[in-house]
Amino acid sequence: MSARTALITGGTSGIGKATAEILHNRGYRVAVTGQRPESVARAREELPDDVLVLRADARSLADTDTVVSEVGARFGSLTTLFLNAGVSRPMTLDTGDEAGYDEVFAVNTKGVFFTLVKALPLLSDGASVIVTVGIGATRSLTGNSVTAGSHAAMLGMIPTLALELAPRGIRVNAVSPGFTDTPMTRTSLRAQSDDVAATMAAMAEKNPLGRLAVPEDIAGTVAFLASDDAAYITGQELVVSGGAGMTL
Numbered sequence: 001m002s003a004r005t006a007l008i009t010g011g012t013s014g015i016g017k018a019t020a021e022i023l024h025n026r027g028y029r030v031a032v033t034g035q036r037p038e039s040v041a042r043a044r045e046e047l048p049d050d051v052l053v054l055r056a057d058a059r060s061l062a063d064t065d066t067v068v069s070e071v072g073a074r075f076g077s078l079t080t081l082f083l084n085a086g087v088s089r090p091m092t093l094d095t096g097d098e099a100g101y102d103e104v105f106a107v108n109t110k111g112v113f114f115t116l117v118k119a120l121p122l123l124s125d126g127a128s129v130i131v132t133v134g135i136g137a138t139r140s141l142t143g144n145s146v147t148a149g150s151h152a153a154m155l156g157m158i159p160t161l162a163l164e165l166a167p168r169g170i171r172v173n174a175v176s177p178g179f180t181d182t183p184m185t186r187t188s189l190r191a192q193s194d195d196v197a198a199t200m201a202a203m204a205e206k207n208p209l210g211r212l213a214v215p216e217d218i219a220g221t222v223a224f225l226a227s228d229d230a231a232y233i234t235g236q237e238l239v240v241s242g243g244a245g246m247t248l
């Protein structure tokens with residue numbers, strides 16, 4: 001079998017980093033991106049030495065060109081593309097601002113679409129593309145309208161992207177996490193609560209399975225979608241929420 005290779009955007013922390021670790025353990029050659037120099041430096045220390053860690057802003061098409069060129073030079077081709085770089089910016093109708101709105105859509109929607117466009121020449125026939133969305137895309141949560149809208153836009157693209165790439169056997173699916181214990185979740189809870197641990201415990205209690213997700217819950221699902229076990233799944237959203245969002 002030819003080498004399995006993966007590019008993970010937003011792979012320097014949380015869900016993306018856990019996915020890099022799982023895929024690397026399964027024999028993939030892995031490249032990850034992150035935006036902030038400190039998160040890139042930390043990922044270089046914490047991930048295995050042969051994981052390629054690149055600094056790139058998902059909003060920048062020029063940065064994406066550089067990533068594709070460096071990954072192409074290192075791996076030749078890609079069998080998995082995990083489009084996971086994302087931001088969450090809580091804003092209500094009272095607090096919403098144009099810069100925040102533009103940032104959220106630039107990273108979560110435009111960045112995802114154009115990374116796929118630019119990575120296409122590297123994707124092997126039969127490759128798997130997975131996009132991180134989120135259960136909030138189709139559910140209500142105060143302050144989440146803009147982030148939800150950016151994810152819902154991606155969700156709307158998935159079936160058509162899957163159809164356009166089906167002739168090459170390339171599968172395109174979305175994975176939708178529920179609340180997951182990552183730096184993003186902890187940062188946004190810190191802005192709303194003095195006692196993050198108590199807030200997380202209360203959120204866990206409301207979840208049907210009684211806990212928040214850990215990054216490995218989502219990473220395992222991404223690894224499944226990347227694998228031949230998911231060879232006949234395309235154009236779908238796989239929800240990984242411990243049952244959150246299923247009750248009336």
Ligand SMILES: NC(=O)c1ccc[n+]([C@@H]2O[C@H](COP(=O)([O-])OP(=O)(O)OC[C@H]3O[C@@H](n4cnc5c(N)ncnc54)[C@H](OP(=O)(O)O)[C@@H]3O)[C@@H](O)[C@H]2O)c1
Pocket residue numbers: 009010011012013014015016033034035036037039040056057058059084085086087088107132133134135136176177178179180181182183184185
């Ligand atoms: N955690 C949840 O409960 C949850 C729920 C639903 C969906 N999600 C989605 O899951 C994905 C991963 O989030 P996470 O929870 O694992 O959070 P995280 O630990 O904060 O990871 C986010 C990753 O995205 C990268 N990133 C952010 N902005 C970027 C940019 N402009 N260019 C390139 N990379 C950028 C970050 O790099 P830097 O650190 O360098 O910025 C980091 O590697 C996101 O798309 C998020 O919307 C998360």
